Amino acid sequence: MSGYAALVTGSSRGIGLAAAVALAREGFAIAVNGPADDEELKAASERVRAEGVPVFAAPFDVTDYGAHDRMLGRIEDALGPLTTLVNNAGVGVMQRGDPLDVSEASYDRCLAVNTKAAFFLTQAFARRLLARSRDRSLFHAVVNVTSSNAVAVAEPRSEYCVSKAAAAMASRAWAVRLGREEIAVYDVQPGLIATEMTASVIAQYEERAKAGLTLLPRVGQPQDMGAIIASLASGKLPYTTGQAISADAGMLVPRF
Numbered sequence: 001m002s003g004y005a006a007l008v009t010g011s012s013r014g015i016g017l018a019a020a021v022a023l024a025r026e027g028f029a030i031a032v033n034g035p036a037d038d039e040e041l042k043a044a045s046e047r048v049r050a051e052g053v054p055v056f057a058a059p060f061d062v063t064d065y066g067a068h069d070r071m072l073g074r075i076e077d078a079l080g081p082l083t084t085l086v087n088n089a090g091v092g093v094m095q096r097g098d099p100l101d102v103s104e105a106s107y108d109r110c111l112a113v114n115t116k117a118a119f120f121l122t123q124a125f126a127r128r129l130l131a132r133s134r135d136r137s138l139f140h141a142v143v144n145v146t147s148s149n150a151v152a153v154a155e156p157r158s159e160y161c162v163s164k165a166a167a168a169m170a171s172r173a174w175a176v177r178l179g180r181e182e183i184a185v186y187d188v189q190p191g192l193i194a195t196e197m198t199a200s201v202i203a204q205y206e207e208r209a210k211a212g213l214t215l216l217p218r219v220g221q222p223q224d225m226g227a228i229i230a231s232l233a234s235g236k237l238p239y240t241t242g243q244a245i246s247a248d249a250g251m252l253v254p255r256f
Contacts, residue, residue, distance in 0.1 A: 003138050005029040005054075005079040006233060007072070009062050009121065010089030012044040014195040015145060018226030019086055020044070024051035026234050029079040031058045033089070054079055062089045062117035068124040076128075083138050084233045085125045087118035087167075088145040092197050096156035107159040114163035118144055119170045122185075126178055139235030141184040144171045145225070148191040148248045164189075168244060175242030184241040186232045191248025192219040215250030 006023050010016040012034035020030050030048050034041035037059035049055040056078040060071045076082055091113045094106035122142050129140060149161040150168035171187035178185055192198070192205045192214065202219060210217045228247050231237065246252060 002027065003080075003135060004083050004234075005031070005076075005081065006084035006086060007031040007033065007058065007075055007082055007125075008086040008088055009033045009117075011048075011086075012038075012041045014197065015190065015193065015222045015225045015229075016086070016088040017044050017047065018222035019088060019143075019145075019229040020048045020226075021051060022223070022226035022230035023084070023086075023233060024048050024053045024055075026230050027053065028084065028233070029054040029056075031056045031075040031079060031082075033058045033060065033062075035059070035061045062121060063112045065117070065120045068121050069128070072124055072128055081132065081134075082125065082128070083140050084143070085122060085141075086143045086145070086229060086233065087121060088229075089117065090114045090145065090147075090197075093157045093160050099155065099158040102159050107162075110159045110163035111166070114146075114160070115166040115170065118167055119174075122170075122174050126174070126181075126183065129183060130181060136182065139184070139233075140182065141186065141233050141235070142171075142174060142178070143186045143188060143229050143232050144168075145188050145190065145229070146171070146244075148189050148246065148252060150187075150189055150244075151246075152252055171244070172242055179241050184232075184235075186241070187244040188225065188228055188232070189244055189246050189248065190220065190225050191246070191251045193225060194219050194221055209249070213251060214248065215253060218249070220247065220249060 008020045011020040045057040147164040150164040175185035
């Protein structure tokens with residue numbers, strides 16, 4: 001897919017790395033992002049580069065809101081005009097527990113990374129797109145990775161749920177604003193996915209999935225999410241925008 005370039009935040013591991021690899025296989029040039037210029041980011045960049053596409057390592061903290069436009073400029077200097085933004089960077093709670101015990105620090109951290117960073121990076125990305133002459137033959141998209149917890153409450157992670165619900169609404173708000181600019185916006189809501197963030201609890205969820213918690217009796221893998229994100233970003237669901245994709249194996253399907 002000549003001419004396509006994507007920034008995938010939080011792509012040094014997990015869902016972000018899987019998305020970067022899947023997009024690279026579609027022919028996208030990729031900006032790989034992590035909070036620091038470390039060995040993990042370098043290894044991820046090499047993994048994506050192995051797919052035969054241009055890669056730019058973009059170490060920056062997504063909560064450095066004032067740096068967003070500058071970093072987008074550096075990425076575009078290296079890869080050419082960006083067509084795609086994947087807001088994947090996210091954090092969990094500082095400590096699971098009773099909502100009565102949630103700290104202000106944990107609440108603020110979830111909102112800063114999971115909600116505010118994605119909102120303002122989308123703003124910076126959209127401003128750059130609208131300020132230049134775009135190739136309208138290319139599909140332009142923002143894909144936000146939120147969570148099934150944007151809909152379903154997990155009491156021990158209440159502040160995380162709040163941040164993801166807000167991020168899901170931000171996805172809809174940007175879809176409304178950017179639709180008339182022919183920029184699609186999607187919200188991918190992963191369910192039970194085996195990542196470093198879920199490593200401490202995924203074994204118990206594997207058993208619950210087999211017992212019927214999910215309609216497909218398994219937990220998801222980062223590669224599952226990567227395939228979904230790449231399909232959306234590649235325009236393989238034409239004439240769609242504003243959709244929330246419940247990538248949860250049917251976990252939230254109402255049953256009686």
